[in-house]
Amino acid sequence: MEVQIAVAKVNKYATPESGDTLEVVERPNGGLSVVLADGQTSGHGAKAVSLMVVRKVIGLLADGVRDGAAARAASDALFTEKKGKVTSTLNIASVDLHSETIVLTRNNPASIHIFREGKIDELAEPSSPLGTSRDIRPLITEFAIEPGLTIIIYTDGLTHAGKRRGQPMNIGEMVKIALEDQDPTPQELADLLLAHAFRLDDERPADDISVVVLKVSPRQGDDVRRMNLRLPIQVKQ
Amino acid sequence: MEVQIAVAKVNKYATPESGDTLEVVERPNGGLSVVLADGQTSGHGAKAVSLMVVRKVIGLLADGVRDGAAARAASDALFTEKKGKVTSTLNIASVDLHSETIVLTRNNPASIHIFREGKIDELAEPSSPLGTSRDIRPLITEFAIEPGLTIIIYTDGLTHAGKRRGQPMNIGEMVKIALEDQDPTPQELADLLLAHAFRLDDERPADDISVVVLKVSPRQGDDVRRMNLRLPIQVKQ
Numbered sequence: 001m002e003v004q005i006a007v008a009k010v011n012k013y014a015t016p017e018s019g020d021t022l023e024v025v026e027r028p029n030g031g032l033s034v035v036l037a038d039g040q041t042s043g044h045g046a047k048a049v050s051l052m053v054v055r056k057v058i059g060l061l062a063d064g065v066r067d068g069a070a071a072r073a074a075s076d077a078l079f080t081e082k083k084g085k086v087t088s089t090l091n092i093a094s095v096d097l098h099s100e101t102i103v104l105t106r107n108n109p110a111s112i113h114i115f116r117e118g119k120i121d122e123l124a125e126p127s128s129p130l131g132t133s134r135d136i137r138p139l140i141t142e143f144a145i146e147p148g149l150t151i152i153i154y155t156d157g158l159t160h161a162g163k164r165r166g167q168p169m170n171i172g173e174m175v176k177i178a179l180e181d182q183d184p185t186p187q188e189l190a191d192l193l194l195a196h197a198f199r200l201d202d203e204r205p206a207d208d209i210s211v212v213v214l215k216v217s218p219r220q221g222d223d224v225r226r227m228n229l230r231l232p233i234q235v236k237q
Numbered sequence: 238m239e240v241q242i243a244v245a246k247v248n249k250y251a252t253p254e255s256g257d258t259l260e261v262v263e264r265p266n267g268g269l270s271v272v273l274a275d276g277q278t279s280g281h282g283a284k285a286v287s288l289m290v291v292r293k294v295i296g297l298l299a300d301g302v303r304d305g306a307a308a309r310a311a312s313d314a315l316f317t318e319k320k321g322k323v324t325s326t327l328n329i330a331s332v333d334l335h336s337e338t339i340v341l342t343r344n345n346p347a348s349i350h351i352f353r354e355g356k357i358d359e360l361a362e363p364s365s366p367l368g369t370s371r372d373i374r375p376l377i378t379e380f381a382i383e384p385g386l387t388i389i390i391y392t393d394g395l396t397h398a399g400k401r402r403g404q405p406m407n408i409g410e411m412v413k414i415a416l417e418d419q420d421p422t423p424q425e426l427a428d429l430l431l432a433h434a435f436r437l438d439d440e441r442p443a444d445d446i447s448v449v450v451l452k453v454s455p456r457q458g459d460d461v462r463r464m465n466l467r468l469p470i471q472v473k474q
Contacts (some may be wrong), residue, residue: 001472011385017267024466025260028288030253032468051265055299064290098245099351100472187465193459223469224431228246228424229261230463231269232456235238235337 001147002220003095006035006186006213008194010041013204016234019046020155020210021054028064028095034212035061038089038108040210053078053088053130065091067105070131071138075107078131087129090138091153093214095145102214104141104151110159113175116143117148120176144211149216149233150179150186157209158193162200162230169200186213238384239457240332243423243450245431249394250441257392258291267334270447272298274456275326275345276393277366288316289366290367291303292324304329304342307366308375312344313370315368324366327375328390330451332382339386339451341378343391345366349397350412352387353380386453387416387423394446395430397415400436406437423450433450 006102010017019039026032035057053074060070071090078088089108096103103122104112107130112123127139143149152175162168171193178184178192192213197209248255256276263269269303272294276286293448297307306329315325326345341349341360344367349360364376380386389412391467399405415421415429427448434446 001470003468003470005464005466005468007462009462010460010465021263021463023260023262024464026258026288031470032466051299054294059292059296072402095468095470097470097472145470187463191461191463191464210418218470221469223247224428224467225244225246225469226424226428226465226467227242227246227259227261228463228465229242229269230242230461231242231332232458232460232462233238233240233268233332233382235334 002217004186006190007210008190010194010198010205010208011160012206012208014127015043017044017047018031018208019048019050020044021050022206022212023058023212025058025061027094027096028062031095033061033067033092033094034214036091036155036210036212038208039091040087049078049088057090057092059153063125067094067103068138068140071105071107075136076134078087079134081122083104083130084131084133086228089129093151093153093212100145102143102145102149102151106139107136110154110156113172115175115179116146116148120172122172135181142178142221145216146215147218151165151214152189153212154193155208155210157205158197158211160207161197161205161209166207169197180229186215189213195234238382241423241452241454243418243427245427246447247431247442247445249443249445252280253377254281255445256280256287257445257450258284258287259447260291260295262295262333264300265299266271268332270298270304270329270331270450273328273390273392273447273449274446275445276326286315286323288468290327294327294329297387300442304331304340305375307378308342308344309373312367312373313371314323316371319368321368322469324368326392330388330449337382339380339382339388341388343376346375347391347393348449350389350409352412353385354415357409359409366454379433382453384453384455389426391430392445392447394442394444395434395448397444398434398442398446402419402437404437406434425450426450439447
């Protein structure tokens with residue numbers, strides 16, 4: 001089998017720094033984890049918060065700490081540092097080759113969409129961001145690693161898109177149509193969702209938006225791990 | 238402008254764990270860093286060493302420590318822990334949006350190839366891996382971020398490919414032909430180099446091989462950051 005992970009990420013309009021931070025790290029017992037945090041507000045302050053949360057989590061995962069415990073620890077650290085005044089969402093999606101499962105950890109009011117066996121599910125149980133109080137609990141969902149499983153994770157920039165104009169996006173419906181009609185690559189699906197949000201926000205995103213698509217497929221080729229990354233930059237020179 | 242980074246990475250034949258670790262992290266003052274380490278020997282022990290080096294380096298970069306200082310610190314930590322008996326190579330390639338430069342840090346006998354203004358250069362000055370002694374110095378090279386700049390970094394699995402059969406690979410020549418004849422994407426170039434090494438090793442790589450290609454281009458599209466990752470996995474179930 002193979003796992004493909006695609007990310008599409010854009011800043012709030014006219015904001016040079018994204019409050020969303022995403023990093024991918026190897027797990028010490030095999031596999032990898034995608035860690036996505038969205039710091040409260042936007043710009044530099046939000047970036048510092050989400051970067052701190054992601055760094056805390058990846059440091060703990062590197063030490064072999066389980067995902068849920070890493071999320072709780074990051075929440076306590078944020079609560080202690082900011083006295084409950086600053087929050088951050090957190091999603092961890094782990095391909096855990098030790099347990100041979102996909103483990104989803106969610107501290108984010110935004111849902112997660114799951115496509116498997118031809119059916120869309122939404123993980124929409126109420127979930128608190130990190131740093132709001134002591135004893136924050138992450139929601140943990142675990143799936144066997146099976147071909148066809150597709151997981152769509154996003155920050156609230158996606159759910160808020162279009163709200164300004166009273167035309168919020170029906171993310172579940174869009175995912176359903178995209179996956180039933182075509183067989184998009186993870187990157188195509190992430191790009192499609194982001195492009196739609198972009199249009200609903202009149203090409204001026206009202207918030208940072210990050211979309212992550214993780215897909216398990218039958219092995220389609222060689223044993224090579226590949227990563228490809230595109231970073232648009234502004235240089236003053 | 239935009240920066241594209243592509244990675245192709247394969248394990249030594251019949252070895253489930255790669256001794257090479259590669260991670261990409263955001264820099265606190267803008268931009269990102271690719272950190273690649275190759276731990277001595279192969280398999281689990283080498284993985285633990287390269288993972289420790291990469292984690293040390295990304296932790297320091299996250300705190301705003303400069304790349305060269307992070308490399309020195311990782312070397313001292315490795316030397317202290319392993320008493321000089323275990324070494325690791327290290328390459329850091331940073332897109333530093335604060336200085337508006339690409340900064341290359343090398344503690345690796347393997348060269349780096351640079352393509353700019355239609356010409357190939359090789360950074361081949363002798364360079365020690367980390368952990369061999371106190372006072373290890375990294376070699377630092379800095380370039381302005383300019384369209385057309387292409388940088389090719391690799392672990393010694395690439396330079397050793399084919400040596401078993403007395404047919405080592407001429408990496409510089411291959412890069413030159415590929416870049417002069419066609420205009421390969423970074424992923425195509427990384428894949429081409431890896432595939433050639435694979436053939437020279439009779440499809441059974443004698444060592445872990447990692448190839449990183451970083452390319453600066455004129456802006457070709459939107460403001461979206463994208464990342465795409467493929468992880469081939471073996472599941473016992």
